[in-house]
Amino acid sequence: MNIAYSTELICFLILSAVIVAGSLAVVLLENIVYSAFILGGVFMAVAGLYLLLNASFVAAAQILVYVGAVNVLILFAIMLVNKKEKLTSIEGLKTRKLISSGVCGGLLILLLRVSITTKWNLPGPTSIGEEATERIGEHLFTDYLLPFELASILLLMAMIGAIVLARREVSIPTDDINVLKNKKSLSDKKIPLLSENSLK
Amino acid sequence: MLENSIGPVPLQAYLIVAAFLFCTGVWGLINSRNAVRVLMSIELMLNAVNINLMSFSSYIDGSIIRGQVFSIFVITVAAAEAAVGLAILLSLYRNRVTIDMESFNLLKW
Numbered sequence: 028m029n030i031a032y033s034t035e036l037i038c039f040l041i042l043s044a045v046i047v048a049g050s051l052a053v054v055l056l057e058n059i060v061y062s063a064f065i066l067g068g069v070f071m072a073v074a075g076l077y078l079l080l081n082a083s084f085v086a087a088a089q090i091l092v093y094v095g096a097v098n099v100l101i102l103f104a105i106m107l108v109n110k111k112e113k114l115t116s117i118e119g120l121k122t123r124k125l126i127s128s129g130v131c132g133g134l135l136i137l138l139l140r141v142s143i144t145t146k147w148n149l150p151g152p153t154s155i156g157e158e159a160t161e162r163i164g165e166h167l168f169t170d171y172l173l174p175f176e177l178a179s180i181l182l183l184m185a186m187i188g189a190i191v192l193a194r195r196e197v198s199i200p201t202d203d204i205n206v207l208k209n210k211k212s213l214s215d216k217k218i219p220l221l222s223e224n225s226l227k
Numbered sequence: 228m229l230e231n232s233i234g235p236v237p238l239q240a241y242l243i244v245a246a247f248l249f250c251t252g253v254w255g256l257i258n259s260r261n262a263v264r265v266l267m268s269i270e271l272m273l274n275a276v277n278i279n280l281m282s283f284s285s286y287i288d289g290s291i292i293r294g295q296v297f298s299i300f301v302i303t304v305a306a307a308e309a310a311v312g313l314a315i316l317l318s319l320y321r322n323r324v325t326i327d328m329e330s331f332n333l334l335k336w
Contacts, residue, residue: 054255097270114327130253
C-alpha cells in the first residue's frame with residue numbers, strides 16, 4: 028500500500044464520517060439555523076467525494092449550486108420565517124417516530140444487503156480521469172442535447188414560478204387612485220412647483 | 228465482492244455511505260415538523276442519489292461517464308425544486324402564520 032492509496036483511503040474515511048454525522052445533525056438538531064449551516068458542510072463533503080471519484084467538474088458544480096445557491100436560499104427562508112412558535116403536541120408522535128425508524132432501518136438494511144451481495148461488473152473500463160470535463164461537454168451537446176435544452180426551460184419555469192408564488196400582493200390605497208384621477212383638478216389649482224422661499 | 232476492486236476504496240463503500248444518507252433523509256422527511264427541515268431532507272436524499280450515480284459512473288462506466296451527465300441534470304432539478312419549494316413555503320407562511328407541517332391539513336380528508 029503506497030502513500031497515494033493510504034491518502035485516498037484516509038480522505039474517504041474522513042469525508043464519509045462528515046457526511047454521516049452531518050446528515051444526522053441536520054435531521055436531529057433542534058435549532059434549524061445550525062442545521063442549515065451543517066447542511067452546507069455535508070454538501071462540501073459530498074463534493075469531496077466527487078473529487079475522489081475523478082469528477083472535478085461535477086464537484087465544482089456541486090459547490091457552486093448547492094453551497095452557493097441552495098444553502099443560501101435555505102438560510103434566507105429560515106430568516107424570513109423564523110418565528111419561535113410553540114408546537115402543539117400531537118398524540119401518536121412517538122409511535123410515528125418508532126414506526127418510521129423501523130421502516131428506515133429496514134430500508135437501510137435492504138440497501139446494504141443489495142449493494143454488498145450484488146456481483147457488480149468490476150473492474151469496468153479504465154476511468155478517463157481528467158478528460159471528464161471535455162467528455163461531459165461532448166455529451167451535453169450531442170446525445171444529451173434535448174435534456175440540456177429542457178433543463179434550461181425548467182430553470183426558466185422555476186424562476187417565473189418562484190417570483191409569482193413569493194410575490195407579495197400590493198394594494199394601492201384608494202386615495203392615491205383618486206389623486207391620479209383628479210390630476211387635472213390639481214393642476215387647475217395653480218400650486219407652485221417650488222415654494223417661493225427656494226426661489227430667492 | 229469486496230476484493231476485486233482496483234483502488235483502495237471499493238465501490239460498495241460509496242454505496243453504503245449513499246444508502247445511509249438516503250435513509251437519514253427519509254427519516255427526516257417523515258418526522259420533521261418544521262417545513263424548512265423537510266426541504267433540507269429532500270436535498271439530502273437527492274445528494275445520496277447523486278453519490279450513487281457518480282460512483283457507478285466512475286467504477287463501471289469509466290470511459291463514457293453517463294452518470295456524471297445525469298448527476299448534473301439532477302443538480303439542476305434540485306436547484307429548481309428548492310427555489311419553488313421555498314417560494315411555496317413563503318406564501319404558506321404569509322397565509323397561515325405558521326410553518327408547522329401538522330397545521331397544513333387543507334387536503335386532509
